[in-house]
Amino acid sequence: MNTSRSSREIRQAFLEFFEEYGHTQVPSASLVPVNNPTLLFTNAGMVPFVETFLGLEQRPYKRATTSQKCMRVSGKHNDLDNVGPSPRHHTFFEMLGNFSFGDYFKRDAIRFAWQLLTEVFGLPKDRLWVTVFEGNERVAPDEEAEQLWREVGVAPSRILRFGEKDNFWQMGETGPCGPCSEIHYYQGDHPERQVPEGVNSDDDDYMEIWNLVFMQYEKDAEGSLTPLPKPSIDTGMGFERITAVLQGVRNNYHTDLFVPIVERLVALVGKGHSHYAGNVAPYHAIADHSRACAFLIADGVRPGNEGRSYVLRRILRRAAYQGYTLDLKRPFLAETAAVVIETMGDAYPELARRREYILQTITEEEERFSRTLADGIVRLDAAVSRMREAGETTLSGRDVFVLYSTYGFPVDLTERILEAQGLGYDADGYEAEMEAFRQQARDSSKFKRTGEAEAWAEHGLPASSFLGYTTTRDTGNVQALVVDGELVNLAAQGQTVQIVLDRTPFYAESGGQVGDTGTLVGPNGVVRVSDTQRPLAGLIVHIGTVESGEIATGDSVEASVDAERRADIMRNHTATHLLHKVLHQLVGEHATQAGSLVAPDRLRFDFNHGKAIGPEQLREISRRVNAWIREDDAVDWRISSYQDAIGSGAMALFGEKYGDEVRMVTVGCDDDSAFCSRELCGGTHVGRTGEIGAFQIVSEGSVGAGIRRIEAVTGRGVEELVEANLSSLRGAAEKLNVAPAGVLARIDALLGELKASQKLIETLQGQQARGALDAVLQAAQDHNGFRYVAARVEAPDSARLREMGDWLRDKLGEGVVVLGALLGGKPQLLAMVTPSLVKQGYNAGALVRELAQVVGGGGGGRPELAQAGGKDPEKLDEAIGRVAELLAKQGKG
Ligand code: ALA
DSSP states (O other), X not given: OOTTOOHHHHHHHXXXXXXXXXXXXXXXXXXXXXXXXXXXXXXXXXXXXXHHHTTSSOOSOSEEEEEEEEEOEETTEEOGGGBTTBSSOOSEEEEEEEEESSSOOHHHHHHHHHHIIIIISOOOGGGEEEEEEOOOSSSOOOHHHHHHHHHHTOOGGGEEEEOHHHHEEESSSSEEEEEEEEEEEEOSSOGGGOOGGGTTSSOTTEEEEEEEEEEEEEEOTTOOEEEEEEEEEEEEEEHHHHHHHHTTOSSGGGSTTTHHHHHHHHHHHTSHHHHHHHOHHHHHHHHHHHHHHHHHHHTTOOOOSSHHHHHHHHHHHHHHHXXXXXXXXXXXXXXXXXXXXXXXXXXXXXXXXXXHHHHHHHHHHHHHHHHHHHHHHHHHHHHHHHHHHTTOOEEOHHHXXXXXXXXXXXXHHHHHHHHHTTOEEOHHHHHHHHHHHHHXXXXXXXXXXXXXXXXXXXXXXOOOEEOTTTOSEEEEEEEEEEETTEEESXXXXXXXXXXXXXXXXXXXXXXXXXXXXXXXXXXXXXEEEEEEEOSSTTOOEEEEEEEEEEEETTOEEEEEEOHHHHHHHHHHHHHHHHHHHHHHHHTOTTOOEEEEEEOSSOEEEEEEOSSOOOHHHHHHHHHHHHHHHHHTOBEEEEEEEHHHHHHTTOBOOTTOOOOXXXXXXXXXXXXXXXXXXXXXXXXXXXXXXGGGOOEXXXXXXEOSTTEEEEEEEEHHHHHHHHHHXXXXXXXXXHHHTSOGGGHHHHHHHHHHHHHHHHHHHHHHHHHHHHHHHHHHHHTOEEETTEEEEEEEOOOSSHHHHHHHHHHHHHHHSSEEEEEEEEETTEEEEEEEEOHHHHHTTOOHHHXXXXXXXXXXXXXXXXXXXXXXXXXXXXGHHHHHHTHHHHHHHHHHO
């Protein structure tokens, strides 16, 4: 065995071995599965090929080999809790695999695997074990595989049978599946003591390294198995494990994949290697999670509270918390993630490309977590105080769960804090909450398929050729007509139809570009096409209504796309590429596409960026795109291999699935061009940027955490925008009676005038009110040696009424004030009595109570100040009129 092989060489050796046997090397797909919102993460090498196995998608090759980025943190394959303590479990890992899509089957799969392990990797045969499926009520025991293993030279005593759990593989509750055969490796020190019982046991000396799945069935939601169109092969070798074996170490964390990360961490913690040796679990968990975080963020996932984002948040916070237990109290994960980027950036260029963004995202989330940790401690303290008051010593499972789920507060931290205070928590209650939570996660990871694609696949139609890159009008033959979900031979006037032609210039909606509209004119009728869709790769379906006559299969039709609409779409599509590139230049490389709509009237572009883009920067973006338009650069495209395209710097989109052959659209990039965009794209584009005419951003905003949206118009859209804006400007100028250029100055002047007028109104109102109050004061009457006022006034609200009362009372010095006003049509009364008169028995509260009765209301207050409301506005004057009489009564008392 060659122990000096680096992990990079091992990966390469695997892929090259299969390439020699006619397998196409396909780059790893994104960790975020395409078109599959229900599968959280790519969790096996076969995930990108699911539709190929099911026969729904054709690829240009029948054999493939990959090193696929995988995550297993939720759903059926969930290893999170083992990560750290276990020497060989990971959240993120690489899966090496070889695939046959209806080409070779068991015999070659077994032959290849054995040859690679024993000849290329040089593993001793007497340390290898293989397992096969023992069968169940539906699937027979895999005697064939057993026989084939014997034929390649495996001793019969080393071939074991196991049940469904180990030897029947499925990705999720539904989807492609089949019996499998695993290869295990004995890594112990006593090969002579190997026993069959060690395989699939807890004994660490025995380790599964490779799984060969004989894909034969599709499992549906009811659990029934339907044979696949063609038996296929899917294999998965744990890359970290085989690296450990070939580097002669028993722990994956001791391979060159992890050592550099752990070393950086040891340096950061600063407690030396002996501390690491005594605390491997947190060191290893952090190393694992640093990889997961870097790769997830590189694939466009951001920390958040739902789905994938939540998983990233949990992993990142789990790592931050492990650091906390190592006394790392400052953000540190960017440092360990940087090692991941340094060591794996060449195999996975997306890491290197998005380096700054990855590190920044990690640090921001760590900072958020340390604030949450502080909040969680406050919450926990409050819960502890409540417990103490109630004389309890056990914190409820619900509380512990809420701390965990809401504050990301790890349960062992809660436990430690409680313990330190002689308290405990309800572990069973917590487990029950967690189980309910896990169940939810499982339910949402179920694998589903769309019925539409399935239905079309059943019709088994050949792919249509797309002519629309070079023309908008051509002839084609009707291959299939569907009315109400059924294949028909004829559709008549008024019917809604779906039509497949052998060739068509109509573009089917994809990559954000909307489907074309137009007409299909046949010998006996006309179909108006209102949309074009692509339910399956390669299948173009025209959706429309038979406008006149009828249309039949076999008809030769003249297919005409609405050319003007299409031209508008093409302008917007090319402009989207220019915008994307300019965003990279002005906002940063991380500003990658998160969604896009290319319609005739506008383009909408969503991209990853954490904050709003200011008006000046928006103007600069528009200016640059327009400069590019004026450069009139050629827009070219060519088909190339994915590798070459990426190698030449083309932007590939996260979450997009690319075949081996891709279409690369290039704008500029030659010697005389100041600009250059290269993007993988199947859409239709203008021939030169000058055709776009002009570009104008109409809005910028947020559409979720970390995602911004720009909407813009081009060509005719800009014309319309300019016209609409100019016409309202002209309208305003006309109304203001100035030239358009003078509108702003005129508005400023008018606003100034308006403000001055408002001020004047306020002053006059104040004066008027004071005048009225003066009159009230003048009319004060004498009573028993003091003066009082009793008057009806105008007041806008009770606060102003109160102010008036204060003013009058101050003017009187000693006395009584009673005011009545209608507020919102309802009578309101206010009474005030100065302190010396209160001593003599006068009482504002008693006054108001009696007066309020007159106006049909109630209220009261203190002897010095009281207020009341009533219902009967007609009686307000009568109430005021009774003041003298009431004062006379009070004075006597
Ligand atoms: N898809 C198989 C696995 O993940 C190879 O084990």
